Amino acid sequence: MDLPLVWFLAIAVLWTGYFVLEGFDFGVGALLPVLARDDTDRRVMINSIGPVWDGNEVWLITAVGATFAAFPAWYASMLSGFYLPVLLILLALIGRGVAFEYRGKGDTARWRARWDTVIVLGSAIPAFLWGLIFANLVRGLEMGADHVVTASVFALFNGYAVLGGLLTLSLFLLHGAVFLALKTDGPVRVRARAFAGRSVLVVLPLLVAFVAWTGRGGALAAGVVAVVALVAGAVAIRRGREGWAFTATAVAVGLLSVTIFGTLFPEVLPSTTDPAFSLTIANAASAPYTLTVMSWVALVFLPLVLGYQAWSYWVFRKRVGRDHIPAAH
Amino acid sequence: MALDLARWQFGITTIYHFLFVPLTIGLSVIVASLQTAWHRTGRTEYLRATKFFGKLFLINFAMGVVTGIVQEFQFGMNWSAYSTFVGDVFGAPLAMEALLAFFLESTFIGLWIFGWDKLPRRVHLACIWAAAIGTNLSAYFILAANAWMRHPVGFEIDPTTGQARLTSIWAVLSNDQAWSTYLHVVSAAFIAAGLFVAAVSAYKLLTRKDEREHELFRRTLRVGFVVTLVAGIVVTVSGDHQAKLMAQYEPMKLAAAEALWDDEHAAGFSIFAVGDIQDGRNHVNVQVPGLLAFLATGDFDGDVQGINDIQERLTAEFGPGSYIPNVGLLYWAFRMMMGLGLAGVAVSVVGLWLTRGGRLFRWDWQYRLVVAALPAALLANIFGWILTEMGRQPWTVVGELLTANSVSPGVSLTEVAISLSAFTLIYAVLAVVEFGLLAKYVKAGTAAVMPYPENDAAEPDRTDDDRVPAFVY
Helix, strand or coil: CCHHHHHHHHHHHHHHHHHHHHHHHHHHHHCHHHHCCCHHHHHHHHHHHCCCHHHHHHHHHHHHHHHHHHCHHHHHHHHHHCHHHHHHHHHHHHHHHHHHHHHHHCCCHHHHHHHHHHHHHHHHHHHHHHHHHHHHHHHCECECCCCCECCCCHHHHCHHHHHHHHHHHHHHHHHHHHHHHHHECCHHHHHHHHHHHHHHHHHHHHHHHHHHHHCCHHHHHHHHHHHHHHHHHHHHHHCCCHHHHHHHHHHHHHHHHHHHHHHHCCEEECECCCHHHCEEHHHHCCCHHHHHHHHHHHHHHHHHHHHHHHHHHHHCCCCECHHHCCCCC | CHHHHHHHHHHHHHHHHHHHHHHHHHHHHHHHHHHHHHHHHCCHHHHHHHHHHHHHHHHHHHHHHHHHHHHHHHHHHHCHHHHHHHHHHHHHHHHHHHHHHHHHHHHHHHHHHHHCCCCCHHHHHHHHHHHHHHHHHHHHHHHHHHHHHHCCCCEEECCCCCCEEECCHHHHHCCHHHHHHHHHHHHHHHHHHHHHHHHHHHHHHHHCCCHHHHHHHHHHHHHHHHHHHHHHHHHHHHHHHHHHHHHHHCHHHHHHHHCCCCCEECCCEEEEEEEECCCCEEEEEEEECCHHHHHHHCCCCCEECCHHHHHHHHHHHHCCCCCCCCHHHHHHHHHHHHHHHHHHHHHHHHHHHHCHHHCCCCCHHHHHHHHHHHHHHHHHHHHHHHHHHHHHCCEEECCCEEHHHCCCCCCCHHHHHHHHHHHHHHHHHHHHHHHHHHHHHHHHCHHHHCCCCCCCCCCCCCCCCCCCCCCCC
16 A cells, blocks of 8 residues: 555545634634624633534644654645744634633633633634645745745735635634534524625635636545535525534535645645655655554544544534523633 | 754743643642542542642643644744654654544543533543543653654664654654653652642641631642652652663763763762863862762762763764753753752651641641742753753754754744744743632632532532533633
């Protein structure tokens, strides 16, 4: 079996899982000021992702760790090449994680309002920047023969990458709204449904534009199906079929990720300086022994992880409503 | 210059991260044990203690998680040359840490926080244990990776790429430096966590705001002492083993930590030294004869290598350059680690004796001393890492890769300056916030997490039919 290819697929799966899962909790966080009218609404929203957001984030940690192990040069060039955007993402994730835990532990409205701002920015910034980063990956970066990225930070904000960022931001907002429609009850649910219905009108053209600009071959097909899934999601949410709508937006997010990795293949970080300098699955991969070891570890433990994470979603499957929220403590 | 800033950033972010890690490692197990005690005995006091220390644990846990994310990204951001060189070997334990430990930890901590009154009691108890196991397991993988940098095993250098290539994952995971370091670091973490519980309890006994919780904190004070004492024994034994491994694998680190300038037969252990680092000699050196030789080799008559002689040998092996780390810093870091760590253990030993058979401390200063033992233990943990990491210099991977050759070539001085400032600033703010919250919840006491019943009536049992998650956010 071609182990580097297997690990490229494994890393694509991990990123896809990350976008599908943390995509909705980014959306929920960023929608706080849009869908909540008072503190109880905000707490309904935050508690709907409360038990699961941290586990969702581990998909990112695992994707990055797996990249380090399986494609060290990809890991090194990508993180140093996107230095400032990655820094911003880290600061956002730090603030956001602490904010979820700490916002309820203060006594004043001002304390909570400040942490709410951190949650909103900490969710919206990574939602935009992941799209920007991955669009740049697909497009390629200025990179020399030594695999050192020489692109300036301003070059990262090209039209295609900004489109990618706006797409992930708006798509995650929609995905988060559909999640809230599915997982909450009361006014937040009503507003989330309305928001989801309206926001499709923004997300859809962005997705179509991105897919058209990106697509070639099989990846294009995945992008087209993503568009179809998004339309299906829009129909479902308007008909009040929240479960189907969430499935559809999850599929759309997942297929967007497939489109990105499918277009990237067989490269992992294309060089715009000279295609000969590109990092590819073949030249960035670790040796077969490391990949074999990691394959066994993943084969044994990934199903286990999926099992208990699915169980935790099952445990917290019920809708969260205003009545469930206890008094402030 | 970018190299210096990148090193400062790694030092600051890692030390900061490690203020929270030891408490998470130890407190997860202590809280799980308290909950187990409640589960076994059904006594409300244990539940109250679980909820009180569980709250403090979670405030600390959040900081450990978010500062940990930076660690995994930082290798690629600032040390891309290092990452490319070691990724084949070093990446594997990191990926395993995420897959085996972080998922376990974060999924089950969510289930534990929100699962009160929702999950069956036995399952809920299993959740905190799963999180505690995940936490303690993650330490093994990251320490195996760190141990490999100090004593690289199970690899070869690929002749075409010049990069490290894993040949035996078993060698990396069973590295004697890995398990020895694990025992030492985790026991040191339990000292910090034990003293955290003791210090909080001592503070509550000292302030005596609420007489109802007096008995609870008298007991948890002793729990903290017992944990510290047991961990103190492990830390001493494993520390002795660490010294021997250091003499074997990193003689320069040991020589610098002892300010031992020349190879010596039956070398003495330095208690206090004033030296001339430029000149490579000490002016004053108060020693315990033969003790260093015993620590390093197990024999009072053993031979210990000195800085100047090792420098000569390393120059012969690796070419010209200075292979001497920061001697003054290491010498004092070594003493601070041992001094502060053992002082914390001593406090717990004396404390256990003074509180035997239901006794209480007689004087307030005794409680204050216990409170002061907590920062001492955390500092001891930090100085241990300064000794470990600064003592490895000028290498990132001993004998294989120099720190100067590890940094990201494409990252500019400006970029590192921005990230260093940003992390330092946000970490400083969060430190203030975190300390404020801990202080608030310690002061509020156990009644804030679990109200006492109005009169002397029997305490109400939990209502198991009310299966709504605890929406704590």
